[in-house]
Amino acid sequence: MSEDWKAEWQPLADAVGQDFGDGTVVFGADAVEPGTIRRYLEPLEIGCPIHYDADAARAVGYPDIVAPYTATMVYSVPPMWRPGEPTLYQSADRDAQPARSPINNEDLPLAPKTAGFFATDISMEFLRPLTVGERVGRRGQRLISCTPKQTSMGRGAFLTWESELVTDRGEVVARVRTGTYAYNPAGPEEEQP
Amino acid sequence: MTSLASHQRSFGDVMVGEDLPPVQFPLTVYRLVVAAGGNRDFNSIHHNTAYAQATGAPEMYASTFILMGMWERLVRDYIGPAGTIRSIRDFRMRRFNLVGSVVEVRGRVRDARRDGAHGIVTLEVETLVDGQVTVGPGTVEVTLPPAGTAGLAGPAGTAGPAGPAG
Numbered sequence: 388m389s390e391d392w393k394a395e396w397q398p399l400a401d402a403v404g405q406d407f408g409d410g411t412v413v414f415g416a417d418a419v420e421p422g423t424i425r426r427y428l429e430p431l432e433i434g435c436p437i438h439y440d441a442d443a444a445r446a447v448g449y450p451d452i453v454a455p456y457t458a459t460m461v462y463s464v465p466p467m468w469r470p471g472e473p474t475l476y477q478s479a480d481r482d483a484q485p486a487r488s489p490i491n492n493e494d495l496p497l498a499p500k501t502a503g504f505f506a507t508d509i510s511m512e513f514l515r516p517l518t519v520g521e522r523v524g525r526r527g528q529r530l531i532s533c534t535p536k537q538t539s540m541g542r543g544a545f546l547t548w549e550s551e552l553v554t555d556r557g558e559v560v561a562r563v564r565t566g567t568y569a570y571n572p573a574g575p576e577e578e579q580p
Numbered sequence: 581m582t583s584l585a586s587h588q589r590s591f592g593d594v595m596v597g598e599d600l601p602p603v604q605f606p607l608t609v610y611r612l613v614v615a616a617g618g619n620r621d622f623n624s625i626h627h628n629t630a631y632a633q634a635t636g637a638p639e640m641y642a643s644t645f646i647l648m649g650m651w652e653r654l655v656r657d658y659i660g661p662a663g664t665i666r667s668i669r670d671f672r673m674r675r676f677n678l679v680g681s682v683v684e685v686r687g688r689v690r691d692a693r694r695d696g697a698h699g700i701v702t703l704e705v706e707t708l709v710d711g712q713v714t715v716g717p718g719t720v721e722v723t724l725p726p727a728g729t730a731g732l733a734g735p736a737g738t739a740g741p742a743g744p745a746g
Binding site: 416423426427428429430431432433435436437443444446447448449455456457458460461464467482484485488490502503505506507508509510511512513515516539540541566572573 | 605611614615617618619620621622623624625628630631634635636637644645646648649650651652653656657660661662664665666667668669670671672673718732
């Protein structure tokens with residue numbers, strides 16, 4: 388079997404160690420506020436009062452309601468659409484995808500175009516939780532590893548990236564290392580046992 | 581407000597080797613949609629069967645955000661309001677957590693040590709479906725207050741932008 392497809396990943400593999408960020412913080416869509424915290428808690432049924440009761444949060448030393456730690460990354464996700472931008476919805480096909488999404492691999496530098504991706508692993512270090520009123524964004528996109536691999540899902544590469552999550556006051560509140568698999572789904576003739 | 585202290589686990593309560601009460605999450609389409617609305621990961625692999633299958637998955641499956649949130653639910657239930665989370669490591673998603681399954685999150689105290697007045701506890705956490713590990717095992721490092729205190733159990737700087745320790 389030809390291994391040519393692996394060569395397409397070599398430019399990215401050669402860039403391991405490089406920070407693809409420009410040093411700026413790319414902020415999430417919304418400030419931390421009680422309503423969005425509540426919506427994050429709802430499917431998880433997290434009932435700790437520091438996430439919805441300001442008095443309870445103050446009683447343990449926080450200045451106000453705090454977001455769950457794992458929501459820190461959620462608050463760093465940019466908006467789907469901003470006023471003035473073209474529509475996201477360009478087709479009425481049932482499963483048509485939005486024209487753009489902040490959760491994607493479209494901006495993968497130096498890499499071949501891939502149709503699928505998913506996260507494989509995450510490690511996070513938290514310095515503190517976010518408090519109501521704060522905004523957070525992502526700074527840096529350092530490539531830690533790039534390993535081309537064919538899996539039962541298709542052909543692609545396992546990638547590991549490092550970033551910091553930074554508030555609107557410039558304070559680092561978390562550091563995150565994220566692994567992803569970017570791939571082109573296997574056709575029936577390519578499917579692995 | 582009810583007394584927080586009555587719900588607060590202290591470092592002295594922790595026993596290395598003890599299991600955390602497991603939490604089960606029946607994973608319905610409804611729940612996945614509520615989760616997408618809450619965490620804004622609207623990728624169709626998490627709420628659209630046909631789309632997920634076109635990407636090679638057997639069905640729509642839980643997102644990273646909801647799966648990480650499940651670990652926080654387990655841990656927060658254990659550490660109480662004054663506990664803090666310092667890190668989540670080796671959160672490795674090994675298998676899909678498919679719609680229609682019951683996802684269970686389990687944890688165990690692997691290590692407990694003192695850092696000044698506070699306690700640092702390392703929890704081993706994993707996610708299972710039908711007895712198979714789907715996420716982890718990874719570790720979550722938390723802090724707990726000493727007995728008889730209700731304040732934050734972290735080192736200085738964990739309180740917040742205007743917090744007393746900041």
